[in-house]
Amino acid sequence: MTKTIKKTQLHHPALPKAPTGIIGLDEITDGGLPKGRPTLICGQAGCGKTLMSLEFLVHGAMEFNEPGVFMAFEEKASELTMNVASLGFDLERLQTEKKIKLDYVHIDRSEIEETGEYNLEGLFIRLGYAIDSIKAKRVVLDTLENLFSGLTNQTILRAELRRLFQWLKDKGVTAVITGEKGDGQALTRQGLEEYVSDCVILLDHRVINQISTRRLRIIKYRGSVHGTNEYPFLIDDEGISVLPITSLKLEKDVSSKRKSSGIPALDDMLGGKGFFKGSSILVSGTAGTGKTSIAAYFANEACNRKERCIYFAFEESPRQIIRNMHSIGVDLQKHVEKDMLRFFASRPTLYGLEMHLVAMYKIIKKFKPSVVVLDPITNLITVGSVSEVKAMLIRLIDFLQEEQVTVMFTALTLNNIVNEQTDEGVSSLVDAWILVRDIEFNGERNRGMYIMKSRGMKHSNQVREFIITDKGLDLVEVYLGPDGVLTGSAREAQKLQEQTGQVLRDFAVGSRDREIVRKRKVLEAKISNLQMEFESAEDELNKIYQQEELVKHISSNTRREITNIRKGSVEESGTKGGKK
Amino acid sequence: MTKKQEPSAYELRLYIEGKTAKSVTALANLKKYCEEHLKGQYKIEVVDLLVQPQLAEGDQIFAIPTLVRKVPEPIRKIIGDLSNEEKVLVGLNIRPA
Numbered sequence: 001m002t003k004t005i006k007k008t009q010l011h012h013p014a015l016p017k018a019p020t021g022i023i024g025l026d027e028i029t030d031g032g033l034p035k036g037r038p039t040l041i042c043g044q045a046g047c048g049k050t051l052m053s054l055e056f057l058v059h060g061a062m063e064f065n066e067p068g069v070f071m072a073f074e075e076k077a078s079e080l081t082m083n084v085a086s087l088g089f090d091l092e093r094l095q096t097e098k099k100i101k102l103d104y105v106h107i108d109r110s111e112i113e114e115t116g117e118y119n120l121e122g123l124f125i126r127l128g129y130a131i132d133s134i135k136a137k138r139v140v141l142d143t144l145e146n147l148f149s150g151l152t153n154q155t156i157l158r159a160e161l162r163r164l165f166q167w168l169k170d171k172g173v174t175a176v177i178t179g180e181k182g183d184g185q186a187l188t189r190q191g192l193e194e195y196v197s198d199c200v201i202l203l204d205h206r207v208i209n210q211i212s213t214r215r216l217r218i219i220k221y222r223g224s225v226h227g228t229n230e231y232p233f234l235i236d237d238e239g240i241s242v243l244p245i246t247s248l249k250l251e252k253d254v255s256s257k258r259k260s261s262g263i264p265a266l267d268d269m270l271g272g273k274g275f276f277k278g279s280s281i282l283v284s285g286t287a288g289t290g291k292t293s294i295a296a297y298f299a300n301e302a303c304n305r306k307e308r309c310i311y312f313a314f315e316e317s318p319r320q321i322i323r324n325m326h327s328i329g330v331d332l333q334k335h336v337e338k339d340m341l342r343f344f345a346s347r348p349t350l351y352g353l354e355m356h357l358v359a360m361y362k363i364i365k366k367f368k369p370s371v372v373v374l375d376p377i378t379n380l381i382t383v384g385s386v387s388e389v390k391a392m393l394i395r396l397i398d399f400l401q402e403e404q405v406t407v408m409f410t411a412l413t414l415n416n417i418v419n420e421q422t423d424e425g426v427s428s429l430v431d432a433w434i435l436v437r438d439i440e441f442n443g444e445r446n447r448g449m450y451i452m453k454s455r456g457m458k459h460s461n462q463v464r465e466f467i468i469t470d471k472g473l474d475l476v477e478v479y480l481g482p483d484g485v486l487t488g489s490a491r492e493a494q495k496l497q498e499q500t501g502q503v504l505r506d507f508a509v510g511s512r513d514r515e516i517v518r519k520r521k522v523l524e525a526k527i528s529n530l531q532m533e534f535e536s537a538e539d540e541l542n543k544i545y546q547q548e549e550l551v552k553h554i555s556s557n558t559r560r561e562i563t564n565i566r567k568g569s570v571e572e573s574g575t576k577g578g579k580k
Numbered sequence: 581m582t583k584k585q586e587p588s589a590y591e592l593r594l595y596i597e598g599k600t601a602k603s604v605t606a607l608a609n610l611k612k613y614c615e616e617h618l619k620g621q622y623k624i625e626v627v628d629l630l631v632q633p634q635l636a637e638g639d640q641i642f643a644i645p646t647l648v649r650k651v652p653e654p655i656r657k658i659i660g661d662l663s664n665e666e667k668v669l670v671g672l673n674i675r676p677a
Contacts, residue, residue: 106640113671116663121597121644122636129633
């Protein structure tokens, strides 16, 4: 903040400002209240006017070295001291240190008589004396309008008030004047806004649906840029914090670092690494589908990584969550003890949406977690309309992304039909959307999980069966059979059936194999038999051939003998003899 | 008329601011009324807040001029230049309303 102020001052002379030190208010006012000028804080009774003005003074005295005078027209100094002691403001000490001076102006009509001309110089003198005695730079006039109830001469009063504001300006003090809201459009009952024209802040305390929300709006701020919206603010044990959550810029840093979801199988579905750091994840599903378990796993994993985590529970108490998560093997207690994990459980109806946001904002700023879980956001609907919840979540996501905090929301969907939108209408805002749903089949309900979207990473398109066991969460592939998707016991049964089938098939195959072996053996036997037959036939044939050959040979010999015998025995014998 | 008081039964303190017209008028008026009605039983103390601004807080002074009746109790305050005699006398309980 201070940086931006310095920057603007470099460019063009900005109005000098007195920082209030109130969380958020300095951001809306771009540095604080106009220095050396009066500011009017108005609002109904009990909306925090006195506290805001007092905080302005105390912060000024303690942090900015600007002592201040508090002139109270309503509460006595002792009452005031006591009232703010609970916020850790030690007015007594500040008074003895001469950093703050309380001056209670008591005006009681019953003991005052007016006669003739007078002026309020006494007040001026008192104030002037108080300012000079501690060299005050800041002045608060708490409910100046009480003067009007104490004095009857309005003409004098109004003239004197005009003079007072001029006098404060001349003194160079930064003044805060509080005023009760008037009827109708009037900002203050006595029209103080006429006199204070530099800066007017309106505080509001509205009750809608029995839930009250404090809001603040800067009606005017001369010579300075300022936020014009209504900003919710919170009063708690640390005083006021305003939340300038309407950041409209979409220029956040992004990280490509990944954060594991704590469920390895889910990480696998998300490209093997998990979610992006600083992203927002929505886990939606019907009742009892294990959304809280997924969220607890995520928180547990973050703590195991030695990262801080905040778990905002809107439904169950922290002890309940810790006990329940024990049953699936997640020990959150040890993280709580190490202060790595903090639970903040509150009923949504405790206060308005804006207040929830402010409270969360404050806690996150303080604890600086890297992971935040909101479980479930659905319950917030009970305190606001859908559009309000959406607006709130947009701002929360914006803020968390700026802080680079990874956030997981869980949301209950009220019907089994998968909506393209969740009931809160935040699905378009989140970076990753995991849907857990019931698959009702075969007389039982099982959980199926799939990733609806996951920006900027490859992710599985499969429906997985999501199982919760004593050992924890796991995802298994759903069985895709001829009858469609099977889960739970149907999947197991199908698996068993398949196993039986396998055995039977194995057996069948075995016997067929043996049959073939046997057949082959028979065939082989037959083949050798035939071969034998063939060989014997061949033999027979050979025998005949040889016989014929032999017969041929012998008969030809015989024929030649006979021929020789017939031609002449001499010749024949001579030849024969010669030959021999 | 109330019955005669003891001497100094009335202790009056008038807060003024320097020598402004209102302050001077108020002081003159007061002296006149006291001489007329409370002769010998009153004491007037004049506090100039320009000189002693720290005294303003003690008597819860915010308007100038302011007349404070310290004694008798209860404390009564009359603001203004005391130009209306009737009101002053009633205010100081010198004359019943």
